[in-house]
Amino acid sequence: MTTARERILAQQNTPWKKGVRRLQGLMLDTILMLLVLLMIEFLALAFSGRRGPTGLLLTPEEILDLLSYPWLVTVAFVLATLWNLFYRPLGTSPGRATVRGVMPEEEFLPWTQTSRGWFTALLIQLTFFTGWLITEVQLLTFLTKFSKAADIVRGLMNPSADVLHQGLVLLVQTIFLAFMATAFAIPLAFALSFVAARNLTRGNWVARWSYTLARTVMNLTRAVEPLVWALIFISWVGIGPFAGVLALWVHSVAALTKLYSEQIESIDTGPVEAITATGASTLQVLRYGVVPQIIPPFLSFTIYRWDINVRMSTIIGFVGGGGIGYILKPRVDLGAWGEVGTLVILIAVTVWAMDIVSAKVRERIV
């Protein structure tokens, strides 16, 4: 007769599940190996002195086009497969370590004594040097060519009083715009956060699917820049602060849902256990065991979000979403640096004040 333990372990280690895990590890290794190979080729090409069709040294973009992708994918796959096959003498590969854990004898070794430690170090090094070239870092120019920007800086430091009045009026609009966006976001994010919390959605398949759905929709929403949302809502409700409110609202719902649900995931399970044990229903457990624990961090996140929304609404204004950004953009385009300076100072002071106030308030409630 088999014991309960053997049956559970057998369920977890069906040949199918084992195979899937093996494949996951191999895929991860292939991707990491491919990254290393690509970056090595990139750096080799960059330092080879080869010249492009224009006769100049290759630009990073041109090098990216030249890399031998199909060939390197094959090599990476072969190397990863070898590493996965001969992991005993070679040391556990990073992919295998992530998906299936390391060999016991490697468990407590420092990174300098494992092959995957050196591999990771190499990966990080390569990423830094490749990044240096791809983002065209030019330290010398940065350190020596300040004079070109001096005009702008001088303008900013001599703010003009011409836009002060209009600026202040629009600043008030900005703060309220951010506030309304946050306020509209709270109820929706609150409701969604329970569905998007892993620890509350293990019960049945409906709960698990709602979790996946909520998370996916929220991540997609968050991935779209508020600027794009602003353009959508401007053509929906017309130019003005309301379009800005809607744009920040959508983004805030997604961001707050994520923050809220992470907070729910990290609650103390003790009270939940205690309330469940009294025979309370699911809703009562949420009301007594979960909600009291999450209210203070929720408040704190919400105030923080308002703070962020004030900053973001400046950019929203650039495209016509109301707020102070609306009059900032034309002045930047015209090079009216004195007036830009006034507006920048107004924004900076507000953001700074909000930051201090929100930090103080958050300190009090947590």
Add this chain to the structure above:
Amino acid sequence: MSGERGIVIDARGLSKVFPDGTQALDNVDLEVREGEFLAILGLSGSGKSTLLRCLNRLIEPTEGSVSIFGEDVTRARGKKLRKIRSDIAMIFQQFNLVRRHTVLINVLSGALGRSGLLSSALLRFSEYERKKAMGFLERVGLKGRESSRADALSGGQQQRVAIARALMQEARLVLADEPVASLDPALRHSIMRHIEDLNRKEGMTVVCTLHDIDLVRRYATRLVALRAGRKVWEGTAEQFDGDTFREIYGEDAEPASNTMI
């Protein structure tokens, strides 16, 4: 003498394997009769807490059956399960109070199993329930602290709130999971005496995990010992001696000099 009393807990063949493969319980039988004060002994990690939680299904047993007051706990769902749970009060090592609520709300939350959804959502309880809760607070010596926040209280006071919560629940069975392990030694007897009162005065059956042999001998009427998830010993406090001690805790364990006579 307990022979003719009714059976409160009848657990058969309980096993629990956690998803990581840890076997916390291995084929444990447990029978508890009305009015008993049963202590469950064992090293930490021996499965004591898991056993308690399998009884009211805070943890789902992998195998085996539990019936409490004649009701099949393992098969109960929804309302039925909540009804069974409302008859079983639970006391925890970490008190598990809702820290940001007042002491009174924490006591009242013991009555959630029998209160309506809407009124409990608004934290409203009847005047009758409130009076009762105040009475229980007075009984555990916390009169006047009802509107303090729970986390403003000391550990011993918090555990007394938890005992008042158990009283409020009007349960017939109490499961206590290391109720004094995170308290100052000087306070242990005070808490244990309150639990003893639940047993003697309220007639509640008590199942209590403990690791302090002194307390076990002083309060328990019967003992069950677990080792690595198996029941290794069962008997009365008088039958418990040095040999049994080593059997439960392993050859290396040494009973503290003042605990064994």
